[in-house]
Amino acid sequence: MAQRVRKAVFPVAGLGTRFLPATKATAKEMLTIVDRPLIQYAVEECLAAGIEEFVFVTGRNKGAIEDHFDHAYELEATLVQRGKKAELKQTEDATIKPGNAIFTRQQKPLGLGHAVWCARHWIGDEPFAVLLPDELMIGSPTCTAQLVATHEKTAGSVVAVVEVPREQTKSYGIAAIRAEKDGLAEITGLVEKPDPAEAPSTLALIGRYVLLPEVFDHLDKHEAGAGGEIQLTDALAKMIGGKPFHAMRYAGGRYDCGNRLGFLEANLAVALGRADTAGETRALLDRLLKG
Numbered sequence: 001m002a003q004r005v006r007k008a009v010f011p012v013a014g015l016g017t018r019f020l021p022a023t024k025a026t027a028k029e030m031l032t033i034v035d036r037p038l039i040q041y042a043v044e045e046c047l048a049a050g051i052e053e054f055v056f057v058t059g060r061n062k063g064a065i066e067d068h069f070d071h072a073y074e075l076e077a078t079l080v081q082r083g084k085k086a087e088l089k090q091t092e093d094a095t096i097k098p099g100n101a102i103f104t105r106q107q108k109p110l111g112l113g114h115a116v117w118c119a120r121h122w123i124g125d126e127p128f129a130v131l132l133p134d135e136l137m138i139g140s141p142t143c144t145a146q147l148v149a150t151h152e153k154t155a156g157s158v159v160a161v162v163e164v165p166r167e168q169t170k171s172y173g174i175a176a177i178r179a180e181k182d183g184l185a186e187i188t189g190l191v192e193k194p195d196p197a198e199a200p201s202t203l204a205l206i207g208r209y210v211l212l213p214e215v216f217d218h219l220d221k222h223e224a225g226a227g228g229e230i231q232l233t234d235a236l237a238k239m240i241g242g243k244p245f246h247a248m249r250y251a252g253g254r255y256d257c258g259n260r261l262g263f264l265e266a267n268l269a270v271a272l273g274r275a276d277t278a279g280e281t282r283a284l285l286d287r288l289l290k291g
């Protein structure tokens with residue numbers, strides 16, 4: 001029987017070099033989509049999947065993430081004093097329950113696999129989710145909720161994938177699969193950022209995983225892969241042939257907010273999809289397009 005997924009890891013130590021100068025002094029995970037930072041969307045995606053314990057693997061200059069999920073005493077006291085109930089609720093909704101968040105530092109930028117390994121003591125011997133917050137997923141049920149539901153059926157590891165144009169395989173972890181049924185397929189191969197000519201498929205990993213704790217046995221070895229970094233994809237590749245391991249096609253909205261255009265698209269898509277901002281955003285776009 002599958003063990004319940006209770007914990008999520010957010011690797012948030014990255015320098016955000018694809019988004020300079022915005023990320024020079026600000027964590028890329030604090031960049032805002034409409035009115036909340038990317039990291040809050042990732043936390044809310046987990047909460048909607050029944051996951052309430054979080055490990056943030058951070059680095060220097062990421063203090064704002066920790067502050068964001070804490071109580072903001074002066075702000076909240078002022079909002080109470082001024083009777084601003086809606087604003088107070090928005091602030092309080094961005095708070096994580098006491099004791100449910102751990103912040104640990106990666107210390108050296110050795111790769112995504114190393115960042116996830118830094119969370120090992122806080123995860124222990126149970127399945128866990130990993131979310132890369134610069135990939136924004138919009139959909140209901142959430143991408144992580146879909147992965148958790150799949151894990152409940154397979155009791156194994158499961159990663160979300162989407163089809164990408166072949167020339168983009170060099171930006172992603174790529175999965176080879178067999179026996180696909182209803183969007184779920186066994187994984188037969190995994191390779192990090194392959195050349196388009198050598199990619200075994202065009203199915204890309206999109207930064208959403210539910211993993212069995214066995215992955216730490218492979219990450220423990222600290223083997224460097226693509227780009228000289230310790231890659232999560234390489235550790236996952238070593239799990240093939242062991243316990244059940246599936247790729248799940250994700251069909252909801254996905255925005256790569258680690259680059260300018262993806263970030264802009266995410267802002268527009270979220271604004272157009274929200275009842276409180278859709279009308280005004282549409283009017284604003286019409287105005288701008290008419291020039």
Ligand code: G1P
Nearest residue numbers: 112135171172173205206207233
């Ligand atoms: C990371 C992973 C890669 C995955 C991608 C999704 O790469 O290493 O396997 O496909 O995230 O965004 P990065 O974009 O951090 O280089």
